[in-house]
Amino acid sequence: MKLTELPDARGHFGPYGGVFVAETLMAPIEELRLAYEKYMQDPDFLAELDADLQHYVGRPSPIYHAERLSRELGGAQVYLKREDLNHTGAHKVNNTIGQALLARRMGKTRIIAETGAGQHGVATATVAARLGLECVVYMGEVDAARQEANVYRMRLLGAEVRTVSSGSRTLKDALNEAMRDWVANVDDTFYIIGTVAGPHPYPAMVRDFQAVIGREAREQIQVMTGRLPDALIACVGGGSNAIGLFYPFLEDEQVAIYGVEAGGEGLETGRHAAPLCAGRPGVLHGNRTYLMEDADGQIIETHSISAGLDYPGVGPEHAWLKDCGRAQYVAVTDEEALDAFHRLTRTEGIIPALESSHAIAQAIKLAPQMDRDAILLVNLSGRGDKDMHTVAAREGLKL
Amino acid sequence: MSRIENRFAALRAQGRTALIPFITAGDPRKEDTVPLMHTLVARGADILELGVPFSDPMADGPVIQRASERALVHHTSLHDVLEMVRAFRETDADTPVVLMGYLNPIEVMGYEDFAEAAAEAGVDGVLTVDIPPEEGAELLAALRARHIDPIYLLAPTSTPERIRSLTASASGFVYYVSLKGVTGAGNLDLEAVRAKLGEIRAVTELPVGVGFGIKDAATARAMGEIADAVVVGSAIVSLVERHASDPEAIREAVGCLVGEMRQAMDAG
Numbered sequence: 256m257k258l259t260e261l262p263d264a265r266g267h268f269g270p271y272g273g274v275f276v277a278e279t280l281m282a283p284i285e286e287l288r289l290a291y292e293k294y295m296q297d298p299d300f301l302a303e304l305d306a307d308l309q310h311y312v313g314r315p316s317p318i319y320h321a322e323r324l325s326r327e328l329g330g331a332q333v334y335l336k337r338e339d340l341n342h343t344g345a346h347k348v349n350n351t352i353g354q355a356l357l358a359r360r361m362g363k364t365r366i367i368a369e370t371g372a373g374q375h376g377v378a379t380a381t382v383a384a385r386l387g388l389e390c391v392v393y394m395g396e397v398d399a400a401r402q403e404a405n406v407y408r409m410r411l412l413g414a415e416v417r418t419v420s421s422g423s424r425t426l427k428d429a430l431n432e433a434m435r436d437w438v439a440n441v442d443d444t445f446y447i448i449g450t451v452a453g454p455h456p457y458p459a460m461v462r463d464f465q466a467v468i469g470r471e472a473r474e475q476i477q478v479m480t481g482r483l484p485d486a487l488i489a490c491v492g493g494g495s496n497a498i499g500l501f502y503p504f505l506e507d508e509q510v511a512i513y514g515v516e517a518g519g520e521g522l523e524t525g526r527h528a529a530p531l532c533a534g535r536p537g538v539l540h541g542n543r544t545y546l547m548e549d550a551d552g553q554i555i556e557t558h559s560i561s562a563g564l565d566y567p568g569v570g571p572e573h574a575w576l577k578d579c580g581r582a583q584y585v586a587v588t589d590e591e592a593l594d595a596f597h598r599l600t601r602t603e604g605i606i607p608a609l610e611s612s613h614a615i616a617q618a619i620k621l622a623p624q625m626d627r628d629a630i631l632l633v634n635l636s637g638r639g640d641k642d643m644h645t646v647a648a649r650e651g652l653k654l
Numbered sequence: 655m656s657r658i659e660n661r662f663a664a665l666r667a668q669g670r671t672a673l674i675p676f677i678t679a680g681d682p683r684k685e686d687t688v689p690l691m692h693t694l695v696a697r698g699a700d701i702l703e704l705g706v707p708f709s710d711p712m713a714d715g716p717v718i719q720r721a722s723e724r725a726l727v728h729h730t731s732l733h734d735v736l737e738m739v740r741a742f743r744e745t746d747a748d749t750p751v752v753l754m755g756y757l758n759p760i761e762v763m764g765y766e767d768f769a770e771a772a773a774e775a776g777v778d779g780v781l782t783v784d785i786p787p788e789e790g791a792e793l794l795a796a797l798r799a800r801h802i803d804p805i806y807l808l809a810p811t812s813t814p815e816r817i818r819s820l821t822a823s824a825s826g827f828v829y830y831v832s833l834k835g836v837t838g839a840g841n842l843d844l845e846a847v848r849a850k851l852g853e854i855r856a857v858t859e860l861p862v863g864v865g866f867g868i869k870d871a872a873t874a875r876a877m878g879e880i881a882d883a884v885v886v887g888s889a890i891v892s893l894v895e896r897h898a899s900d901p902e903a904i905r906e907a908v909g910c911l912v913g914e915m916r917q918a919m920d921a922g
């Protein structure tokens with residue numbers, strides 16, 4: 256099977272993916288799978304989605320030649336796919352619009368979501384407000400405390416934010432809690448997962464909604480430069496912005512692919528969020544994939560300066576792209592990401608999200624080793640406004 | 655015949671319903687579990703369900719989540735749980751023990767190694783919450799090869815086709831989750847349960863246990879009239895939580911509840 260034809264009918268990417276949930280969730284997941292398969296073929300649905308992406312999100316997002324940065328690096332030309340310019344400030348909204356429209360077609364009146372940094376929660380609350388759907392967002396206590404502004408944004412948008420105090424009180428626990436809500440309210444509730452995780456069809460469905468990034472970029476870069484890029488770079492939390500960029504290039508074998516995980520304080524310290532670089536395959540949140548776990552199979556806490564990358568699993572398609580060698584996964588530390596954050600801000604006047612700064616950091620490493628006519632295409636998955644407090648705090652400032 | 659089949663056959667001959675209490679292994683401390691298992695049996699349990707702690711118990715409500723957290727504070731592992739079953743078996747050769755948990759700890763141990771170790775320890779059934787039969791062929795084969803009964807959950811939302819395929823993979827008994835929700839949730843609708851049990855019994859001869867929402871002697875008795883087995887989890891685990899600092903008091907309180915349920919069911 257070609258990589259682009261995956262997953263198989265039961266949601267497998269090689270040995271990864273699948274449907275690993277309790278029986279109580281099998282029926283709603285089947286209902287979702289049938290709806291997703293139906294509407295992704297429905298011209299009327301796709302036209303509605305396209306119109307929203309254009310008029311509400313502001314797509315297509317441009318690509319931008321970061322000339323000053325490229326000159327400084329003295330190697331490859333760096334191009335940025337500007338997902339930071341989307342409504343709500345990140346790629347997350349591409350997916351929430353798609354799933355919310357699907358929810359409406361399925362007759363669901365209540366939306367739930369999990370969120371870590373709050374970006375997916377905000378993107379969900381935004382589309383729920385627009386469609387007039389009830390919205391509940393689950394967020395770990397720890398994350399809610401470090402992302403107060405996003406909690407307030409969600410509330411302004413009419414969502415109810417429920418903080419989660421179980422487990423490590425972060426994103427993975429918020430996901431558990433959203434699943435529990437879904438089990439109890441399957442009749443009227445649609446669960447919008449924020450990344451390419453969860454049981455099938457979520458990893459495929461979220462990828463399909465995010466693949467607009469790569470489809471646009473593949474055309475735009477050819478119009479601008481006359482050819483395909485030499486390499487793609489994107490940060491990987493759950494992996495949705497990355498797969499969104501990568502997917503339309505998977506068959507272009509000359510294009511190298513780099514996924515950048517959160518190296519936290521360094522892989523050697525164990526304090527990171529890099530399951531592909533330093534984890535093992537296991538089963539969590541409905542699919543088989545690489546995980547951060549201990550010797551007993553308990554999921555362990557992750558560490559990253561960026562809340563959006565602080566997740567112990569990763570989308571199953573990335574697990575397979577790693578094993579079959581189509582993509583390379585590397586890690587960038589908190590320190591390197593911060594340097595990249597400042598460097599892009601100062602050289603290009605673009606303040607990147609800390610998540611996206613990981614991708615920029617990898618470009619800063621790679622570009623000098625490449626020729627001046629080489630092309631690096633980096634997904635700038637979101638803008639850094641939400642990270643002002645975190646960055647300031649690092650410098651001992653309080654805003 | 656497996657220990658579980660034996661037990662159901664004996665109960666059926668006496669016209670009685672099985673009482674299956676659930677506790678989380680290692681809650682609140684590792685050394686409390688085996689004595690508590692013996693107490694449960696002494697007070698009238700027919701089969702024991704032993705929860706294997708997991709960091710991300712997605713299908714459990716707050717009460718059993720917290721039990722997992724208490725057990726994980728001192729790292730109760732799958733190895734430890736098997737060791738507890740082995741110790742229990744030293745003085746109880748008859749009461750069936752079913753492990754209930756999530757897949758990842760079993761993945762890490764390896765299916766074959768797990769099945770081998772579980773059989774050796776004296777485990778009779780394994781209920782893995784998050785592995786439907788579609789994904790579970792290998793684990794199923796490993797369990798079957800050691801005569802361990804794979805136990806499956808059925809839900810209010812299970813379609814007739816799914817009930818058929820799940821019961822085809824199961825042995826020992828099947829476990830009907832009587833509510834849309836997580837463990838420890840809400841109130842029971844007996845009539846709805848009765849209707850679904852009819853559907854399940856139309857396709858399988860296996861005994862049907864009912865769990866979720868059974869909290870006292872009265873609900874145990876009512877459920878006991880329509881089910882082959884009554885599973886009680888959160889009601890017991892919340893007593894463990896309340897008396898967590900005093901193992902004596904845990905055994906007393908839990909033993910008392912189980913005894914009341916037993917009496918009510920046998921009188922029913």
Ligand SMILES: Cc1ncc(COP(=O)(O)O)c(C=O)c1O
Pocket residue numbers: 345346371372373374375449450451490491492493494495496497562563564608610611636637638
């Ligand atoms: C700007 C941004 N980039 C990336 C991510 C990571 O998610 P994913 O790996 O699914 O793209 C997040 C998550 O919150 C984010 O806000």
